[in-house]
Amino acid sequence: MLRILFLTHAFNSLTQRLYIELQQQGHEVSVEFDINDIVAIDAVSLYQPDLIIAPFLKRAIPDSIWKNTTCLIVHPGIAGDRGPSALDWAIFNNEVRWGVTVLQANQEMDAGDIWTTQEFMTRHTSKASLYRNEVTEAATIAVLKAVELFQKGNYIPQPLDYNNTENCATPRKRLIKIKGRLQPLLTQKLRSIHWYEDSTETVLRKIRSADGFPGVLDDILGCEYYLYDAHDEQQLTGKPGELIARCGVAVCRATINGAVWIGHLRNKQSEHPFKLPATRLLAKSIQHLPEIEPDQQTGYRDIWYEQAGEVGYLHFPFYNGAMGTEQCQRLHGAYIEACQQETKVIVLMGGTDFWSNGMHLNLIEASQSAADESWNNINAINDLALEIINTNSHLTVAALQGNAGAGGVFLARAVDEIWASQGVILNPHYKDMGNLYGSEYWSYLLPRYAGEENAERIVQARLPMGTQEALSLGLINEVIEKNGSAFVQDVKKRAADMADVPAYSLRLEYKNKCRAVDEQHKALADFRQEELKKMHMNFFGFDPSYHIARYNFVYKVAKSRTPLTIALHRRTSPLVEEQPRKIV
Numbered sequence: 001m002l003r004i005l006f007l008t009h010a011f012n013s014l015t016q017r018l019y020i021e022l023q024q025q026g027h028e029v030s031v032e033f034d035i036n037d038i039v040a041i042d043a044v045s046l047y048q049p050d051l052i053i054a055p056f057l058k059r060a061i062p063d064s065i066w067k068n069t070t071c072l073i074v075h076p077g078i079a080g081d082r083g084p085s086a087l088d089w090a091i092f093n094n095e096v097r098w099g100v101t102v103l104q105a106n107q108e109m110d111a112g113d114i115w116t117t118q119e120f121m122t123r124h125t126s127k128a129s130l131y132r133n134e135v136t137e138a139a140t141i142a143v144l145k146a147v148e149l150f151q152k153g154n155y156i157p158q159p160l161d162y163n164n165t166e167n168c169a170t171p172r173k174r175l176i177k178i179k180g181r182l183q184p185l186l187t188q189k190l191r192s193i194h195w196y197e198d199s200t201e202t203v204l205r206k207i208r209s210a211d212g213f214p215g216v217l218d219d220i221l222g223c224e225y226y227l228y229d230a231h232d233e234q235q236l237t238g239k240p241g242e243l244i245a246r247c248g249v250a251v252c253r254a255t256i257n258g259a260v261w262i263g264h265l266r267n268k269q270s271e272h273p274f275k276l277p278a279t280r281l282l283a284k285s286i287q288h289l290p291e292i293e294p295d296q297q298t299g300y301r302d303i304w305y306e307q308a309g310e311v312g313y314l315h316f317p318f319y320n321g322a323m324g325t326e327q328c329q330r331l332h333g334a335y336i337e338a339c340q341q342e343t344k345v346i347v348l349m350g351g352t353d354f355w356s357n358g359m360h361l362n363l364i365e366a367s368q369s370a371a372d373e374s375w376n377n378i379n380a381i382n383d384l385a386l387e388i389i390n391t392n393s394h395l396t397v398a399a400l401q402g403n404a405g406a407g408g409v410f411l412a413r414a415v416d417e418i419w420a421s422q423g424v425i426l427n428p429h430y431k432d433m434g435n436l437y438g439s440e441y442w443s444y445l446l447p448r449y450a451g452e453e454n455a456e457r458i459v460q461a462r463l464p465m466g467t468q469e470a471l472s473l474g475l476i477n478e479v480i481e482k483n484g485s486a487f488v489q490d491v492k493k494r495a496a497d498m499a500d501v502p503a504y505s506l507r508l509e510y511k512n513k514c515r516a517v518d519e520q521h522k523a524l525a526d527f528r529q530e531e532l533k534k535m536h537m538n539f540f541g542f543d544p545s546y547h548i549a550r551y552n553f554v555y556k557v558a559k560s561r562t563p564l565t566i567a568l569h570r571r572t573s574p575l576v577e578e579q580p581r582k583i584v
């Protein structure tokens, strides 16, 4: 067992995944945010780690650290790739294969000896999506392998040598082929879209290579915006660069050979310089544009239904998993419609990157009254959760292709069965958002599935959870050892089986009986009222913690210290949350 210190810019999805995977291997992991050199040096001296891993670092590690302790850097590039825009370039250059490399820190950024590398096939998608899926999977394999090699004690990593592709400076034969190179920062100048020259495919690639950060800076109707959430339009055309339609949150802009939908924008100069739906930011200037009803061929779809045999699938890949009031209401409507079909099972698919992250904090932040909008949003999610819990016509499933956080986890728990892809990370707690109490009927659902004691620990812990732990706690029902399209195929097969078993009717009957018994014991309306009473205090009460935490989250205010829940080395006494979550 090793003592591993994570030195990281943030506790992001990849860091959370590695944190869970390494703990599952029996290692102890403590985390320090890379705030400045002194803080990092202090963390190392407090923790005395065997090994330091940097899953997501934006600066060089101080010399005094890497000279004394082995530091492994996770770089989102193939072996030999260097530079701050690794993934951006991969998408920008339309690379078919890309990779993750674990290298040792030395005096030069990304130029240290290579421990492991893991390649993957890319997809036509955003940088953030590639990062949350393929990069995270590859990084997990590469880091676990590197840690295993480190534990063996005699492994000599391979020096990075661009000139020598045959021989190796180490006594071993070269194992890793150096394919990458040093690439500069991908600047806004290089990213900029030339609407009179760039094809749809080029525009999509440019926007996707900068999505989630920094976005491609562009001019729309005389104002500068960063563009995100770009999708191909199959039918509409127009004068290149012109806005030609709107649909839901998105606007459609013509290219030389077609058009693209842009769902989200960030206006750097505005009062709200964070990502918001495009139609909201451009509202006044686009009223004249034709409004498109989305279907398979045209428009921007963030909710759609498909049916195969006796199973209905509801997809809702909301950008960043955030569900605003209006989105919840539309999803609620789509869910009611799905329930009216002649099917037996409804599968809530969420999106590839996230199943749901609960209320839309950006929209709340940008609204006239954040308290009122928070209230509307939580009630809209609750209405949807209630509809799902009370579904007596179908068995229901949540298929978690991607992560879920806060209210999104409990909304998922409203179904009969949660099936999760093996690498999914859940954050089943609200407290990090300024001690938010939370709703979505969690106070009914969590004890029902995880038991009273575990329920209390889960919400107090404020820690990410892997699928194995979630399964052992009853928070989810199945872990499917597959990712991406293979996971979806598996879900389809299982859902079809679920609808087909002879015991289907008995099971539905039993579910409805249980619900009736539960309702008699304590009405859902009472759970909701109790939760919302606390939420009302969070939104409208004297304590502004939720509003401050939301502001910090939305404006991405850098953390000034690492939370004690993950910084083991900074604890002076055990935390309540430190008690093991699992009850045997």
Ligand code: COA
Pocket (backbone or CB within 6 Å): 011, 012, 013, 014, 128, 212, 213, 275, 320, 321, 322, 323, 357, 358, 359, 360, 361, 362, 363, 403, 404, 405, 406, 407, 408, 427, 430, 432, 433, 436, 553, 554
């Ligand atoms: N509303 C609006 N945006 C959200 C969001 C939400 N509820 N949850 C996540 N996002 C956005 C983030 O701002 C980030 O945006 P970016 O693309 O501009 O960087 C993006 O989604 C990814 O989130 P990030 O925090 O970087 O991902 P992560 O995997 O590191 O962490 C969570 C996932 C869920 C732990 C974290 O996003 C979170 O705490 N979200 C808030 C959950 C919440 O409190 N919801 C309200 C109560 S129901």
